Amino acid sequence: MGISYDASVPSPADKLVVERLRVRKGKNAILNGVSLTVRGGEILALIGPAGSGKTTFLRCLNRLIDLEPELAVEGRLRLDGLDVYGEGVDVPSLRRRIGMVFAVPNPLPMSIRDNLTLGLRILGAAAAGPPSERIERSLKAAYLWDEVKDRLDDSALKLSGGQQQRLCLARSLMAGPELLLLDEPCSGLDPISTAKIEEALQGLKSRISVVLVTNNVKQASRCSDRTAFLLMGDLVEMGETGLIFTNPQNRRTADYVSGRFG
Amino acid sequence: MxxxxxxxxxxxxxxxxxxxxxxxxxxxxxxxxxxxxxxxxxLSWEFLTTAPRAGMTEGGIFPAIFGTVFLVLLMTIAVVPLGVCTAVYLQEYAPAGSKLVHAVRLAIQNLAGVPAIVFGLFGLGFFIEFAGRSVDRLFYGGQLHFGQPAILWAALTMALLTLPTVVVATEEALRVVPRGHREAAYALGATRWQMVRYVLLPQATGGILTGTILAVSRGAGEVAPILFTGAAYYLPELPRRLNHQFMELGYHVYVMATQSPDVDATKPILYATVFVLLTLTFLLNFSAVVLRARIRRRLAEGR
Known part of the structure; x- marks a missing residue:
């Protein structure tokens, strides 16, 4: 079987390699040297109880952690070979390659269309394709198109919580990211919106690698290819999602996924 | 009990x-x-549109209204960019808890507490004696153009007085923008300036406008800062250039109340002038309130 390098076909290569990622706040360690890889075109779920460092880990990947100067980050991150924390890295252009969806939907107080085109306006240039085409493609990928196609100029704040979160997903897709970071994207949503977002992720993963932080173990088992279990800043276990849930190697993983703690 | x-x-x-x-x-x-x-x-149309006559015992107050508007306009042009930039720096750029931020905040608070007359003296000393004289030496060969009381210096002095209002209002408006909005922009690859430009400033417009209008209404009412820096007792002509002196409503009231040759004849004019001045400042304050409410509503609706 030959390997195609067409962008639409998942590359078996590692998309993101994290080596010994360590984050400290003063003397308190938040992450104690986490190493893992994210493969091209997979959904990697990050599970673990509150306070285990999942969100911090995620925020390291696109250097959003830079906004919290009190946190000291050590370790190596490589995105397709680019040293993410290397000297002279252009952080804004790094972040444009990585989409992010937050736990609380954060549409800006402007129209749906303006929310979507914000990234393009930041780029300052009309990138490939007219915006209306991109808007349609992103909204369809986020399973929101049918609900908003006739009211793109309405305020984004008039949407329901679930719609807002899908808008945020669509917004993060506008620039065509290679990696998508999701920080408990469904924590405040109803089951139907959750299902739509999970469906959207399945549609995306052929083109994009996804890191999905979730506090919902069932969500991880439903929609991820591999699962990593974080506990108190340590990576306890990582593997194929099926194996993690049916045959975990570590007792703490077994306890957590079966709901005995956390 | x-x-x-x-x-x-x-x-x-x-x-x-x-x-x-x-x-x-x-x-x-x-x-x-x-x-x-x-x-x-x-009050009459004539009162609002003609100049004083007969030692201010007759005629209107048009030059004073014109001067007030001119003064306040110049002041706004000076104070809004300075105030907004200061607030953006303090709130977004300066490292949290740095000594510099602390010092600037302290300075602004102190500035707000300085008596208006001290601003007037400062304006006389700094703007006229120092800045104005320097301009004259450098560009006019020592001829007296800017080294004397002028509407420019009065406006700048007034801008200093109203600077805290604009800074505080802008800072407040920036502070209430949720963290999630900032992070949304950063995650999309915005630089700090782009985040300010596309996310913060649009949301802070209401606060900035409110601060501006409050500054304007304060500037329209204060007399002490312009006492030595540019206001004139009586001028036959309207100010046409930045280094001209001007008449102003508050100062006009002060002059009529203290230096009128005929107190009884001046009295009705005095009352009418105060009425105009009060109406002006009240209207400005009221429009600030309305504007703020409208922009809050618009933001809540997200348009």
């Missing part, structure tokens, strides 16, 4: 606090009513 006593004390406090409110309202009504009663009947 018995229930009856508690009820009495409750009633007493309600009465006292209510009385305090009533006093405030009564005082405002008294001042406004008195001025309106004596001032309104002298």
């Amino acid at each position: 018995s229930r009856r006593w508690i009820n009495r004390i409750t009633f007493l406090f309600m009465g006292l606090t209510g009385l305090a409110c009533a006093t405030v309202i009564l005082l405002v009504a008294l001042i406004l009513g008195h001025i309106a009663y004596h001032g309104v009947h002298h």
Whole structure:
């Protein structure tokens, strides 16, 4: 079987390699040297109880952690070979390659269309394709198109919580990211919106690698290819999602996924 | 204590606090009513559009209205960019908890507490004696152009006085923008300036406008800062250049109240002028309130 390098076909290569990622706040360690890889075109779920460092880990990947100067980050991150924390890295252009969806939907107080085109306006240039085409493609990928196609100029704040979160997903897709970071994207949503977002992720993963932080173990088992279990800043276990849930190697993983703690 | 006593004390406090409110309202009504009663009947189109005559015992106040508007306009042009930039720096760029931020905040607070007359003296010393004289030496070969009281210096002095208002209002408006909005922009690859430009400033427009209008209404009412820096007793012509002197409503009131050759003849003019000045500042304050409410609503609707 030959390997195609067409962008639409998942590359078996590692998309993101994290080596010994360590984050400290003063003397308190938040992450104690986490190493893992994210493969091209997979959904990697990050599970673990509150306070285990999942969100911090995620925020390291696109250097959003830079906004919290009190946190000291050590370790190596490589995105397709680019040293993410290397000297002279252009952080804004790094972040444009990585989409992010937050736990609380954060549409800006402007129209749906303006929310979507914000990234393009930041780029300052009309990138490939007219915006209306991109808007349609992103909204369809986020399973929101049918609900908003006739009211793109309405305020984004008039949407329901679930719609807002899908808008945020669509917004993060506008620039065509290679990696998508999701920080408990469904924590405040109803089951139907959750299902739509999970469906959207399945549609995306052929083109994009996804890191999905979730506090919902069932969500991880439903929609991820591999699962990593974080506990108190340590990576306890990582593997194929099926194996993690049916045959975990570590007792703490077994306890957590079966709901005995956390 | 018995229930009856508690009820009495409750009633007493309600009465006292209510009385305090009533006093405030009564005082405002008294001042406004008195001025309106004596001032309104002298108001006319002619009064608003002609210059004073006969040692200010006749004629109108047009040059003073014109001067006030001109002054306030110049002041706004100076104070808004400076104030907004200061606030953006303090709120977004300066490292949190740095000594510099602390020092600037302290300076702004102190600036707000400086008596207006001190600003006037500062303007005289700094703008006219130092800046103005330097401009004259450098560009006019020592001829007197800018080293004297002028509307430019008065406006800049007034801008200093109103700077804290704009800074504080802008900072407040920036502070209430949720963290999630900032992070949304950063995650999309915005630089700090782009985040400010596309996310913060649009949301802070209401606060900035409110601060501006409050600054304007303050600037329109203050007399002390322009006393030595550019206001004139009487001028036959309107100011046409930045280094001209000007007449101003507040100063005009002061002049008429203290230096009129004929007190009785001036009185109705004085009342009418105060009425115009008050109306102007009230209108500005009122529009600030309306504007703020409208922009809040618009933001809530997200358009």
